Amino acid sequence: MALQVYNSLTRQKEAFQSIIPGKVGMxxxxxxxxxxxxxxxxxxxxxxxxxxxYLKHLGYSVRYVRNITDAGHFEEEGRESEDKISKKAVLEKMEPMELVQKYTNLFHWAMREFNNLEPSIEPTATGHIVEQIVMIEKIIADGYAYVVNGSVYFDVDKYHRDFGAKGMQYGILSGRVLEEQLETTRELESQDEKRNKQDFALWKNAAPEHIMRWQSPWGIGFPGWHIECSAMSTKYLGEEFDIHGGGMDLQFPHHECEIAQSAVCNHRIPARYWLHNNMITINGRKMGKSYNNVIKLSELFAGTHELLTQGYSPMTVRFFILQTHYRSTLDFSNEALQAAEKGLRRLWDAFTQLNKFDISNNNITAGDLDLEAQCYTVLSSLDEHMNDDLNTARVLAGLFELVPVINSIKDGLVAKNALTTATMLMMKEKFNTYLVDIFGLREERKQDDQKLSAVLQLIADIRKDARAKKDFATSDKIRNQLLEAGIQLKDEKDGGVSWELI
RNA sequence: GGUCCUGUGGCCGAGUGGCUAGGCAGAGCUCUGCAAAAGCUUCUACAGCGGUUCGAAUCCGCUCGGGACCUCCA
Incomplete structure (x- = not known):
């Protein structure tokens, strides 16, 4: 089975096929x-x-564009409208661009901590004011936007009538019916500038106190919320590209508006596949500013938020997220994070062990046919699960099923020749491919340097002598005190000793 | 109020109508001087009530609960 993804636009799983063979724009x-x-x-x-x-793993050449929104959105509609960024800048007594730089740096830091690959292009909204203005001018010229008091609004009703006939009705992505929307919406204040409630801003006139402001054909102002994505995706990925992604909460109105804007300019829906991840909840409620229940990433890593009983490392968080399918909500709790932390360690230890195995002997026939078959079945199912709308949870479950096999071989509970060399090599290959290449997990425990290793080796030898003399008081003292210092000694089955920094 | 999603064992979570996902926690056992780690076993759940079916966690209906969006939001 080839890759299938759930497309929010069609509300079903579809085989993924790129517009240009071998290339993907996302x-x-x-x-x-x-x-x-x-x-x-x-x-x-x-x-x-x-x-x-994963797309790269499948051999695609991918252009991954992820924007930085640094121009600011409306905090509230209408008269009291404020720019989030300029408001915050006043509070922190910073230049707007200084503030934006600060949080951009923090964002990049978090992305590195998570071991996320850098996107191919990371365009900023402020760097594309001209492109946005050009796009707005085209929308006005085509009659789908109007200017009021230095602001420009998109005429949703006209768009819906004209483009609905071409199969691009407003609501196509989110499944909303415009007519029903109109009936159910209540009266909002400060809607006087808009012809209709559902119209949205393409350009907003800036009040004198606004700090972020640009010259435009309609006066001094700043771009509306949705136009940057339309302008930048068109610029870097073309009028039609393969994948558009984001959180489910952006489906409406943000992505819906993006489609409308791009459709007017380019006469087509900009992306073929629309992928939306679900929310992370905390006590069953979405984590978001409006609920006042957010845990910042720096707090999460350090464990400094009041809801946290401890800190959780970036890889623990990454693993936690991967253990759930991306379209399901994921409920945060200390218990769940701790379970992820332990699970990851167990899986990673087995993976490390697997890589230490010497698989040079050439077993053509398996010593344990049942186990061989069982392992082979699991290993060959991994790609199927990943291709089934990126079911990382099932892939991980499959890898976990192999952990006892690896550990048993290590401890001599399963013979070294139980599995064929081909299966052992496949196991190694799949673990590396999935854990490292596709899931982007990495070792994050402190590396024990050479000097420390030498010292620990000496201590382990002394302890071994003590144990040989049945001087368990000394051997236990060594082990217990090292444990207090954060070093866990483990007596191996073969008489050796291993240690782990915890 | 409208649109949509969802309800799985102590907790987190996967599940394409039939073949006990998986993780964490708990219990027992094995190994071990004792631990730790590891292995084996165990805990076999699908909100409730109906219906369809030879067979339903999975399909349909109703009831109850939770959530998202409709407004800034990942």
Missing amino acids: YVCGPTVSGESHLGHARPFITFDIVYR
């Missing part, structure tokens, strides 16, 4: 850098990092 909505990223933000960036890595 656009993912990036962060608004008016504040520090939180756990909820981590999910799309990790999810689409997996998509990126």
Whole structure:
């Protein structure tokens, strides 16, 4: 089975086929850098990092565009409208661009911690004001936007009538019916500038106190919320590209508006496959600013938030996210994170052990046919699971099924020749491919340097002598005190000793 | 109120109508001087009530609960 993905646009799983064979264009909505990223933000960036890595693994040449929104959105509609970034800048007594730089740097730091690959292009909204203005001018020229008091609004109703006939009705992505929307919406204040409630801003006139402002054909102002993505995706990926990604909460109105804007300019829906990750919840509720329940990434790693009983490493968080399918909600709790931490360690230890095995002997026939068959079945199912809408949870479950096999071979509970060399090599290959290449997991425990190793080897030898003399008081003292210092000694079955920094 | 999603064992979570996912925790056992680690075994759940079916966690209906979007949001 080839790769299938769930396309929000068609509401079904579809075989993935790129527009240009061998090449994929992918656009993912990036962060608004008016504040520090939180756990909820981590999910799309990790999810689409997996998509990126997997497509590359499949041999595609991928152009991955992920924007930085640094121009600011409306905090509230209408008269009281404020730009998030300029408001925050005043509070922190910073230049807007200084503030944006600060949070962009923090965002990049978090992405590196998560071991996310860098996108091919990371365009900023402020760097594409001209492109946005050009696009808005075209929409006005075609009659789908109107200017009021230095602001420009998109005429959703006219768009819907004209483009609905061409199969691009407003609501096509989110499954909303415009007519029903109109009936159910309540009266909002400060809607006087818009012809209709559902119209959205392409360009917003800036009040004098606004700090972020640009000259435009309609006066001084700043771009509307949705136009940057349309402008930048068109510029770097073309009028039609393969994948558009983002969180489910962006499906409406953000992506819906993007489709409308791009459709007017390019006469087509900009992306073929629309992929949306689900939310991370905390006590069953979405993590978000409006709920005041966010855990910032720096707090999460350090364990400094009041909801945290400890810190969780970036790889633990990454693994935690991968253990769930990306379209399911994922509920945060200390218990769940701790389970992920332990699970990851167990899996990673087995993986490390697997890589230490010497698989040079040439077993053509398996010593244990049942086990051989069982392992082979699991190994060959991994790609199927990944191709089934990126089911990372099932791939991980499959890898976990092999952990006892690896550990048993290590401890001599299963004979070294139980499996054929071909299966052993396949196991090694699959573990490396999935854990390292596709899932982007990496060792993050402190590396024990050479000097420390020498010291520990000496101590282990002394302890071994003590044990040989049945001087368990001394041997236990060594082990217990090292444990207090964060070094765990483990007596191996073969009489050797291993240690682990914890 | 409208649109949509969802309800799985102590916790987290996968599940294409039939073949006990997986992780964490718990219990027992094995190995071990004792631990740790590891292995084996165990805990066999699908909100409730109906219906379809030879067979339903999976399909349909109703009831109850939870959530998302409709407004900034990953």
